[in-house]
Amino acid sequence: MRDVPTVRTTSTSSLLAMDFVIDQAQVNGLRSRGLDALLIITSMLPGDQLGQLYQAILEKGMPPFIELENARDLSRALELKSALIG
Numbered sequence: 001m002r003d004v005p006t007v008r009t010t011s012t013s014s015l016l017a018m019d020f021v022i023d024q025a026q027v028n029g030l031r032s033r034g035l036d037a038l039l040i041i042t043s044m045l046p047g048d049q050l051g052q053l054y055q056a057i058l059e060k061g062m063p064p065f066i067e068l069e070n071a072r073d074l075s076r077a078l079e080l081k082s083a084l085i086g
Contacts, residue, residue: 042073
């Protein structure tokens with residue numbers, strides 16, 4: 001994370017945080033460090049936690065990238081109507 005400011009000054013590309021994001025505090029911290037998008041690993045977020053984290057990321061003006069492992073994860077991601085699913 002300490003290299004983000006350097007990368008930000010040398011690149012116009014969006015920066016995706018590949019951390020295991022599981023709560024609002026991480027969303028706030030990563031956004032304040034200059035990251036543009038966050039990775040959400042669907043299988044790591046049970047129940048409503050996925051939707052809550054997804055909304056928290058959107059509220060920070062960032063696109064959430066939803067990572068899937070199986071068909072159940074796909075179903076949950078489609079419910080969110082995410083533009084970025086992989």
